[in-house]
Amino acid sequence: MADESFDAICVGAGFAGIHMSYRLRELGLKFLVIDQAGDVGGTWFWNLYPGAMSDSESFIYRFSWDRDDLMNYPWKDHYVKQDEVLAYLNHVVKKHDLRKYMQFNTQLVSANWSESDQRWVLKISGPEGEKTISTRYAITALGLLSKTNLPDIPGLKSFEGEMYHTGAWPKGTDVTGKRVAVIGCGSTGVQVITEIGSKVGHLTCYQRHPQYSVPSGDRAVTAEERQHWNENWDNIFDLVKNSITAMGFKESQRSFHDATPEEREKIFQEAWNKGNGFKFMFGTFSDIAVDWEANEAAADFIRRQIDKIVKDPEKARKLKPHDVYARRPLCDGNARSGESYFDQFNRDNVDIVDLKETPFKQVEAKGIRTSDGKFTELDCLILATGFDAVDGNYLRLAIHGRNGVSLKEYWDETGPTSYLGVAVPEFPNWFMISGPKGPFTNAPPQIERQVEFISAAIEDNEKAGARVPIEATHEAERAYSAYCEELAAHSLFWKAEDNWIFGANIPGKPKQLRFFFGGMQAYRQKLVEVVSKGYDGFKPFTSNPTARV
Numbered sequence: 001m002a003d004e005s006f007d008a009i010c011v012g013a014g015f016a017g018i019h020m021s022y023r024l025r026e027l028g029l030k031f032l033v034i035d036q037a038g039d040v041g042g043t044w045f046w047n048l049y050p051g052a053m054s055d056s057e058s059f060i061y062r063f064s065w066d067r068d069d070l071m072n073y074p075w076k077d078h079y080v081k082q083d084e085v086l087a088y089l090n091h092v093v094k095k096h097d098l099r100k101y102m103q104f105n106t107q108l109v110s111a112n113w114s115e116s117d118q119r120w121v122l123k124i125s126g127p128e129g130e131k132t133i134s135t136r137y138a139i140t141a142l143g144l145l146s147k148t149n150l151p152d153i154p155g156l157k158s159f160e161g162e163m164y165h166t167g168a169w170p171k172g173t174d175v176t177g178k179r180v181a182v183i184g185c186g187s188t189g190v191q192v193i194t195e196i197g198s199k200v201g202h203l204t205c206y207q208r209h210p211q212y213s214v215p216s217g218d219r220a221v222t223a224e225e226r227q228h229w230n231e232n233w234d235n236i237f238d239l240v241k242n243s244i245t246a247m248g249f250k251e252s253q254r255s256f257h258d259a260t261p262e263e264r265e266k267i268f269q270e271a272w273n274k275g276n277g278f279k280f281m282f283g284t285f286s287d288i289a290v291d292w293e294a295n296e297a298a299a300d301f302i303r304r305q306i307d308k309i310v311k312d313p314e315k316a317r318k319l320k321p322h323d324v325y326a327r328r329p330l331c332d333g334n335a336r337s338g339e340s341y342f343d344q345f346n347r348d349n350v351d352i353v354d355l356k357e358t359p360f361k362q363v364e365a366k367g368i369r370t371s372d373g374k375f376t377e378l379d380c381l382i383l384a385t386g387f388d389a390v391d392g393n394y395l396r397l398a399i400h401g402r403n404g405v406s407l408k409e410y411w412d413e414t415g416p417t418s419y420l421g422v423a424v425p426e427f428p429n430w431f432m433i434s435g436p437k438g439p440f441t442n443a444p445p446q447i448e449r450q451v452e453f454i455s456a457a458i459e460d461n462e463k464a465g466a467r468v469p470i471e472a473t474h475e476a477e478r479a480y481s482a483y484c485e486e487l488a489a490h491s492l493f494w495k496a497e498d499n500w501i502f503g504a505n506i507p508g509k510p511k512q513l514r515f516f517f518g519g520m521q522a523y524r525q526k527l528v529e530v531v532s533k534g535y536d537g538f539k540p541f542t543s544n545p546t547a548r549v
């Protein structure tokens, strides 16, 4: 017997959980949102590391559905920093009075589908102990990147100084004046290093793969820019919905091969000067991510910028990537101060260690020793080593669908699949936001599309009397997965080693596609088509779809 019954439960109170709760209330359902964090924010609650910011531009890193906020909510710069995103999410929750549906410091322990009751039975553990609750609909809004990846370096546990993973950064931690090491130079490492280089006593950056990082071009938003956005919100979000990256800019339609060498250089230079990693990769030419020659030209341009910026040739050599430019495009944050990521390495107190040349020997009580025998004494060790992304967030949860089959067992057979990134066969009335095979785009618009789709499906099911649960068919899931593979087949992203986008950053995890690479427009079209055909690919549950996606 459940202690309490709900119509819907949502796990997670970040962007996705907040939007979902807004919609569930509109539907008049009795629902609860739980989160293991102490408050709202999701990613932005946990990632308190120095320099944390969104590298999507601020005008499209927000909800599109609150027009009043779009017009009036203030923001300073072209990129929002962690504290601003968190303040914004708190503001939305307060303004729409959503906090009363939320319970924090509460974990999902297990979820089991009860065939006899046609309900999910959830065990949750919160401040008042363990509780069993039941619900008709279960929604997991866990975020793409929440299970932290800790590196397997000999002796790591023996370190006696401060040690933090960036995704679990203790609030208020200050590294000013300390001897610090950062392990990892992905999006997060690049942001941390750019922020703390000028503040710490000494900084050693342990880098496995150098990255192609582009400056963000951050600067203050002018009154004219704000007015322009306020006069154009419909166009802006039309563009977001009908683009690839959903980043608020028009991707280039021009092939690299259609430009002269002079034009190519000019286009790359302008993109570099304006800033933004996604704009550099997708706004310059249409084929950087699929054509070897175009890709190498973009990579070569960035390598030449590194040579120009970094004065010490040895440091520049180590910082220059030579592999394919095909990871999540990076940009670093400190453009407002005029100093980029690469500028940090002109400081005497900032060093770079190439782990391919001198791997870790071991971490010791007082610091790190590399294979060349060099010992670096440290006060603080920052692990910017990323996440067991996408399905990694799910595999730690005990979610059991029909016949007691767990999600882990299911995905062991099929790989990290889903139908439309939101549903899995054998898991009725259960929806994921940001599950495997969702679109690889700016996150808030992707979350919005999925929340709209899920809430429309729930609404239509309710209108039809909720006689049958909503469940994807195996056939539809297989066809959708094949479509995703087809879309990704020509992407050079497959060629980058250890890429988290394919789960390849986690030792032992097979390299498999985890995203829909067709872009936002194609993804949205797919959702519209599914709804207009009466939720094609789901077992029939309504004859009258509303098509609100």
Ligand code: NA7
Binding pocket: 145, 151, 152, 153, 183, 184, 185, 186, 187, 188, 189, 206, 207, 208, 209, 328, 355, 384, 385, 386, 387, 497, 498, 499, 500, 505
């Ligand atoms: P990423 O992009 O996965 O980067 C993690 C970094 O940590 C990357 O440079 C890794 O090197 C490095 N890493 C991981 N394990 C080790 C070990 N064992 N030794 C040395 N270096 C290691 O995570 P981020 O947090 O930076 O970014 C994730 C996403 O968050 C980002 O794309 C945004 O969407 C927000 P590697 O490159 O694998 O050689």
